Amino acid sequence: MTAEQVDEVTRGPFDFDIRGSMRRGLLLGLGLVFISLAGLPIGLDTRILIKPVLSLGYLSLIWLPFISGWASGTETVLDGVATTKRGARDLVRGGLVGLIGGACLSLLVLLMNWFDLRDPLVNWAPPLSAILQFDRSIAFGVLVWPLLSAVLSCAGAGLHIITPKIRSATLSAVLFTLAMAIFETFIVDVADFLDDKLYGQNGGLTVMSAIVVACLAFTVSAIGLGRRVATARVNYQQSTGKTKASQTTMLIAIAAITVVVVPMITGKITQELFANIGIFLLLALGLNIVVGLAGILDLGYVAFFAVGGYTTAVLTSPNRGPDWPSWVPTLPWWGALLVTIAISGLVGLFIGAPVIRMRGDYLAIVTLGFGEIIRILFLSDWLNGYFNGAQGITNVPPADFGIIQVKGTDPRSVFYLVLVFAAISIYVSWRLERSRVGRAWMAIREDESVAEAMGVNTVNMKLMAFVVGAILASFSGAVFAAKVGSIFPTSFLILVSIIILVVVIVGGMGNIIGVIVGSIVLIGVLGGPKQPGLLAEFSQYKLLIYGALLIWMMLRRPEGLVPNVRRSRELHQEEFLQDAWLRGEIDDDANTEEVDS
């Protein structure tokens, strides 16, 4: 069946689902009110993006009407059904959504002046009022928000009207300018000379430089550089055999040189950031094997990180608990690493064996329980003589490799050490994924019973996933111990497991590139459980954002930013089969069977 060409229909500017749009507007309003009361505008206001026009606090509010406006104009395009001609109608609809959303915020401004609800709501206070009123009168705040929101929402909806070329150019101009402003610390760290030229005195782009940057991005996008990159990507994906192999080698070489060279020219902050990204990348690569490839939802993954960290600390630190028998030696770091690997592997077996026969959701809770048990044991008075309880094990010596010492005060050395382990982990994951074992894991992920029927030893394979995951996590734990120089039970909360899970899921379950992208984007920008990212101001809000991101990804794009082809087919099986059916590739009777399953 081929798509019939149907003409566009022209409809009047008010001919749309008004009630639906009003509901959307109310949702937008709820979102705005929630963001305000959660304190994002106050907490982020100190970070200036474009001086003196825009701060991160205001950005946390105004992005929402823009996106809502864009979303209000999105229409499902169906084969054979006439699409509506874009035009004034979209603008009116976007404006309505924005107007209602902004009105909700105005209402909040009024309510905040009439009532005092500070008792339960901590942010119901003058600072928030001041921000919502732009430091002016109440009337100003009440009038400006609906207007501003409507304009932004109109602009968002307007993106549907302009031609794709201009749209992408505009978007890249806006996004690039924002990125330049948001990543100020990083950019200044890498290229110091830009500091005076681009940024104002207390941070933030100056208006002039913002305009210059935006124009630059607009022109670059308009002359088609973006499209050329996209074409190159498609070419690479479609190439086969020798060409592809050589292109892959080249890409890997470029990436390798970049990651090796960049930390040499950057300052300490960036190096620290890279080291943190690396530590979490190691964890995410390990969890990717367990969750992404074998489909086992392990929520206690932090247990292996903890075991790795504690084993290394016990074997290297002079301050380990007093109860250790004298035959437990004090080793140099690399010696301890070997023991750590062995012990984590054993712990992986020990935790894996009881849980692998359980149903998927039981398994999740039980692994979570193991994660907590291990943390509680490290914390307890019972084993105080071994692990020092809440005081933790301090004085973990740096990892000494003769030429360089890897320690926390020299984040660059940590980064290079992590890089070595990351390279090993990536290579191992990559080889495993394409091996018999990897195929067995994927078979188990898709359907365990079928995999078993096909002769896969599911028990051994799942155990193996656990052990490999545990060993990769223990690398991270060992590096973490050397980096921080001390190990506390509070570094190993369940939170860590969940953040790593978000990294893997947002990046793309089962895809190594995806996991790398996920770690860089999430840990780099938002930060780890305790480690700040580029947006250090986000530290209070990052867990909320992680939660929201997890829900949003699961609802909209469960396959992640960089999807694994096979995994995304599993997740969208129904749509995939429907498409195939529409194209006439599946006949009716076979289809009903498969859709049911």
Next chain:
Amino acid sequence: MTTAMRGSGAGRTNVDRFLTVIKVVLIGVIVIGLLAFIAQQISPGNGFAKWTHDGEAASRLTGAQFKGLVVSGLSQGAMYGLIALGYSMVYGVLGFINFAHGEVFMVGAFTGFIMANKFDDAGWWDGAIFIPAVLITILTCTLVAMATAVIMERVAYRPLRGSPRIIPLITSIGVSFFIQNAVILLFGAGAKSYPSNPDWLQDARTLGVGSFHIVSLKGTQIVVILVAAASMYGLWHFVERTKTGKAMRAVAEDKEIASLMGINVNRTIVTTFAVGGAMAGIAGILWGLLFRSVIATTGFLPGIKAFTAAVVGGVGNLGGAMAGGVSLGAAEALAPLTLLEPLGVNGVSQLRDAVAFTLLILVLLVKPTGLFGERLSAEDRA
């Protein structure tokens, strides 16, 4: 069950042997611990006690202490049971663990705090007027928790119906994370203290016949146990005796056939979430009355433990959930002092949570269907 089939079909593997060892060790610890406890009660200075306690005699647990542990275990267990009902019902109907159910409980406890605080400011949290005030508070908590559960279903779970099972589970982790941190940002991260209960509620009372004291209970503990029992009865009546309850059971059994019988599956699922949420809300305010403190992370551990309770009692089985909750509460309160302490473990009260999780593992290893058997839908049994 598939486990049984695999066990018989594939022969004993190393994993099976390892699991047997774990089971034997865990049960052995329980038996030896109990024996040591009994020996220690009879003679605190016996050889084993001296050996485990570095040469000193163990301390005996008095009858009053023991009863106190049982009562606090039971009242806490009653709350676990109430939360567990929500897990159990949702698992029965939708077949996935609603990880965020613990947060519904927390929202209930938080609403209770806000209401109680406002009533206290108005001088209503004392004397005779306390009773209508607390009833209004319980009602509000129930409604707010219900609304939270329903919105959760609408926003996060309904769009995912029919996707692979792991997806709604991961989503519910996200929901849990989101609610927790939203509450921290909206209401502040510190612990919130409930106003003090009126004396007549807080005071300990002795139950007994004549001069024979059976047990001494705090007023709040009596309230908790009574309210939990009443809610449990109400729920049982709702599920077993009303038309909506019948629809719920039908949907749990088989969604497709239920819809063919003219049952509105969507509405039934929403009802399930609402009822589960209501139970969690009641548990929340009871928690507040009993411990008089709530923090945004309050929901996490009780949530996980309530799930444990649901598994212990048999998922999908409402009576089982309540019984599981009570036994988990009792085990958690008693086991550290009666099993671990006699074995010479020090700082046992820190290990409560570990005891609960170990119990979960043990039950899943020994009897995965729980004490009273699972009631799962047709799809789950397959």
